Amino acid sequence: MSARHAPIEYAQASPEVRAVYDDIMATRKTDWVNNYWKVLAHHPPTLQRMWRNAKEVMGPGAIDPLTKELIYMAVSITNACQNCIASHGAAARNKGMTDAQHAELVAIVGLANETNRHAAAFDLTIDEPFL
Amino acid sequence: MSARHAPIEYAQASPEVRAVYDDIMATRKTDWVNNYWKVLAHHPPTLQRMWRNAKEVMGPGAIDPLTKELIYMAVSITNACQNCIASHGAAARNKGMTDAQHAELVAIVGLANETNRHAAAFDLTIDEPFL
Amino acid sequence: MSARHAPIEYAQASPEVRAVYDDIMATRKTDWVNNYWKVLAHHPPTLQRMWRNAKEVMGPGAIDPLTKELIYMAVSITNACQNCIASHGAAARNKGMTDAQHAELVAIVGLANETNRHAAAFDLTIDEPFL
Amino acid sequence: MSARHAPIEYAQASPEVRAVYDDIMATRKTDWVNNYWKVLAHHPPTLQRMWRNAKEVMGPGAIDPLTKELIYMAVSITNACQNCIASHGAAARNKGMTDAQHAELVAIVGLANETNRHAAAFDLTIDEPFL
Amino acid sequence: MSARHAPIEYAQASPEVRAVYDDIMATRKTDWVNNYWKVLAHHPPTLQRMWRNAKEVMGPGAIDPLTKELIYMAVSITNACQNCIASHGAAARNKGMTDAQHAELVAIVGLANETNRHAAAFDLTIDEPFL
């Protein structure tokens, strides 16, 4: 058996899985659910738990929706998660990310990954004023 | 010889190093330079190159200054770089990051690191509409 | 020349390489060798060394065989190594991993990657009782 | 302000935070809460959310409690999270991990991190039978 | 919109982008530019900045050109960056890397990734003589 699991489509889904799909579509004002959720659906408790987490963490709060997506992408680029970069890149575009902002995001992520290693190479301690 | 290098203070610094320190302080409107730069100063070409990069990437652009710092922190938290988390956390505070925003940043970074592994576990391909 | 090396099949293999393939098949009670070993075979000392390591570390010991595979997968998922997730996922299935266990493994790996970043974000020191 | 947040002790905690601490202690049959939770307590929604996640994922299920801790440690060692290694190492000891099992865990985690890079170096595709 | 950007070919490129392509080809004594640069070209300031960085860091210095490529590959293998492993592997071959050296490189990278986790597992402090 492969690591890959066939996505569970709405038509095949159990009522508890459909309830999550319905809430995803209603929350995102879309008629479409992406594969991440359809694959998690093989284990409904995980599907329910992760959607509850995503809805709470990525929902309205103190950080605006576009910035939330940029933060998500920064992590996903650092971890080279292509599925995540693609889906959150699309979400960021939907929330207004411009080409120039995307280019700057990539530049910052690259730079931070570089300087993080400089700090490791020199075993940099935390500056006194930041303690 | 240890990985740790003594920071080169302004008083000991060569003119070319002082020129970078001066530009850092002028750009940041501060009278203080953090250890990252003072340790890079052992190799002036690297000091000059990295400051040129940081100034260009983190300077005014299409992404606002606070969001740039949040992106930088997202990478640094993912890589567990304590020096970087501390210095860019301080920079973010200076640019207005509130406690609530910090808490949400940490929550998003954690969640993205989690879902990135779910995507790996299932070898998720990129959804058709995101190609 | 590409990073990809053609697997060295049994028919083409030198006696020293065949000896390793034979031991892999005998140890695993199978008539098949996976590509990891067939690619390592381009450098016989590495093939011999790694098989000796794998046989010793993954062989009978204080941790049961299925749990050993789950630990291996936890690392491979964290590092997003698709070849490793697939081969050790198959090994885990052979040793009895159920769908429910696989779902829980993925959930734990995701959660740990999340909380590891929370710990980094707050520069959590080790609790006194754990020192 | 530092990345480090003072832990919120029970005596200072709000009722909603105390309710989580109480549930942690009851679930774990202990009179003590570790710093991870006391630091998350600065943002009660995160404290509540993460405890709900940990309770569900690490609670009784298809994988036995000790194996769950070994999986958690495998991730934490791979990410070099010292706080997490210490706290889940203690939990694993409480659930019966022996010295020999700990030594084997470390050996497997090391080996998997090694072979994961071999697979990357050769851009290993997934073996046909594992697809 | 996908994460993937069409490479900008010389014929379509603006004068400022062509100037970078020309310098890449002149510096490398080749008539060909790889996709990394052609994709960065969507944001000319990043293209210019990264080429300036690469030229300075990978150019003549205290470390010989082949060793520089081996170091670059060690990082890229650790991060599982297939594009980077391929392009710097080709560069290393051009600079004289033999099959035996490649095999040893992969072995060292694997071993270091293994021992790095052993050090994490035991929270190894730095030996007194190395401080």
Place this chain on the structure above:
Amino acid sequence: MSARHAPIEYAQASPEVRAVYDDIMATRKTDWVNNYWKVLAHHPPTLQRMWRNAKEVMGPGAIDPLTKELIYMAVSITNACQNCIASHGAAARNKGMTDAQHAELVAIVGLANETNRHAAAFDLTIDEPFL
């Protein structure tokens, strides 16, 4: 019990552990064993196995001894392993690494970590000529 294990000193060591320590000192022409080995000594099979690996991989071969250490450091810096950076930094110094070479090593490691993320951000495929 902590993750930290007290190093096993020569005087306390069993004959099988002493045999490894003796071989480490003889191979390295030194009268001293670093903590990595003294901590692994709690599990003699791991001590023996890892020393056999290190001796084979880091011993004489197609890559010169200093370059081997630089590759080891590149991985250790990328993974932020302070113990490893310190011990292999000392080994590299012993084998002739100059300050200028160290500075260039750090610069290359930083740059590669940066460009690895650019490649991820754009989901760069492998260039045709590198396949």
